[in-house]
Amino acid sequence: MRTALADSPTRKRLLDAAEKLMLSQGFAATSVEEICDAAKLTKGSFFHYFESKDELGKAVLERYCADRRKGQETLLGTNPDPLSRIYTYLDTMAKSATDPSMSKGCLLGMFSQELCELNPEIQACCEQGFAGWTKRFAQELAAAKAKHAPRKDFRPQELAEHLIAVVQGSLILGKAQKDMRILAKGLRHYKAYVRSVFGK
Amino acid sequence: MRTALADSPTRKRLLDAAEKLMLSQGFAATSVEEICDAAKLTKGSFFHYFESKDELGKAVLERYCADRRKGQETLLGTNPDPLSRIYTYLDTMAKSATDPSMSKGCLLGMFSQELCELNPEIQACCEQGFAGWTKRFAQELAAAKAKHAPRKDFRPQELAEHLIAVVQGSLILGKAQKDMRILAKGLRHYKAYVRSVFGK
DNA sequence: AAAGTCATACCAAATGGTATGTGAATGAGA
DNA sequence: TCTCATTCACATACCATTTGGTATGACTTT
Incomplete structure (x- = not known):
């Protein structure tokens, strides 16, 4: 039905x-x-x-997560070198930081804040949404680590989660400042950090 | 009255x-x-x-910001070297990441997400709250920059904002994962980034 | 010092508006 | 005619805010 x-x-x-x-x-x-x-x-x-309104919430969130995953794939591009893929991923994301698609924030972040402690189903959905995002990016980081011996050791999973944190945090800050250019800056710093880890 | x-x-x-x-x-x-x-x-x-409920919201937020500022002062400690102050600030914050004071999230982040586009007064309050926080930390970074010639140039204000982003983002991720240890990891990465900038 | 006045802190119940959700009626297409 | 999308009017619950108190203590007035 x-x-x-x-x-x-x-x-x-x-x-x-x-x-x-x-x-x-x-x-x-x-x-x-x-x-x-x-x-x-x-x-x-x-x-x-x-x-119910709750069911709608879940549906919106699930669709958002699915869309995001597809977007991530296109954003990663097709460069054969994983490290280049990572850098262009970050650059492209930074470039689109101020356009309307991203500039309103992230639903995953919004729902995490508001609903995770109120609705276990949504909490699970948020957790999984973030997990999918980080896992995919961690995969790239792991590939880059395998190919280019990094200057410093690191855990791909942790570094990927750090990216999500930078993005989510920047979006919040951007909302408060009414200026989403902060996201581009955050991504530049993250990129610089990754570069300092790889040494290139 | x-x-x-x-x-x-x-x-x-x-x-x-x-x-x-x-x-x-x-x-x-x-x-x-x-x-x-x-x-x-x-x-x-x-x-x-x-x-009104709105007035309460504003009052809660203002008190929260004030408390936070006081907490920041004690957290920064009294070490005469600004770079050491920064590192211990980050370490102390990371250590208290899982205790109840911090582990429930940040009201500033919550209100920014929920209310900034709905209530201009709250938006201004959030903006100012973040600005106070970043400004104080940027001051430390500037002092450290003046004293220890960093390996790479950087803008203190921007690097301070980056810290806030890392903290806020980690808190969101932590809520979704029901595990606030992520904040400690985020702060470790931020510290490593700062260290890569200063070269020590 | 007793009696009277008043401001303040707090409480219980009522009000009015707004929210979610329902169910019968309408309409369009197969 | 049968089905399903859509509408409309309504039921119900909740929520912010108001009203109309009571109790207490401090400050006058006598």
Whole structure:
């Protein structure tokens, strides 16, 4: 029953509206009515597609994580050298720091803050979302480590988590400062750190 | 009129309860009633001390920022060498990463995410809170730069902001992973980065 | 010093608005 | 005609805020 509804364009409209609103205000401060207004639908429709606001939250988050993963793949590029892939990944991300796709923050970060201690399902989803992101990047770092003997030893997993921390933290700072250029700076520093580890 | 109420113990109880709850759930998801229950007071009392929930939010945030600033001073210690002060600051912070004072997250980060795009007053308060924090740390970095010719040039302000980003991001990641040890790791990496800049 | 006045701290219940969620009715397409 | 998307009006619950108190203690007034 619910499978048929899964990829309806109306459902997508609701998810899009919810994502946009929650990205800037968070989950709790975004009402179902607000979402429906933005999607030009009524609440009745909303509850036809989602059995509760919580379920919508989970759906938005899951879709966001999936999108992000795909985005990560394209962002990593096709350079045969893993270290070059890492550097261009960081550069590209830094370049797009101020454009609208990223400049509103990260839903994963938002939901982690707001909901992890309130909703175990969302917490698990956030944990897994971050894990997927770090794991993929750690893989690149491990490949780079294997190929270019780094000047200093490091744990790929830990260094990947550090990147996520830098990104998430910069997004918060950027929101407070109303200026997302801070994300580009954060990524530059992270890159410099990685360079200091590899010695090149 | 409101000045007399400013440092009453009852008011403090309300602020304490609100801070604790909002630190884990955020502002929007924390109701006035919940705060009153936690503080063992009634809503009537609440509105005797605060004219609105928003005002309470601002008060909690301001007190949090002030506390944090004091904490920063003690954390920096009294070592005459600025670079040593920086390193011990980072170490001490890393050590206390898992104890209850820090392990619940940072209100400044929480409010930035949730409220900055909704409430300009809170946004300004967050911005200033972060600015105070970074400025103080940047001062230390500048002193260290002046004393120990660093191997690479850097902007103290930017490097200080980078620390805040690492801390905030680690706290988010920690919440998602239900494990705040990530903060200690983040601080270790930041320290290693600073060391790579100074060459010692 | 007793009685009266007043401000303050606190409380309980009511109010009004807003939130989520429901269910019957409508409409369009197969 | 049957199904499913969508709407509309409504039920229900919750939540911030208000109102109308009581109790206490301090400060006058006599």
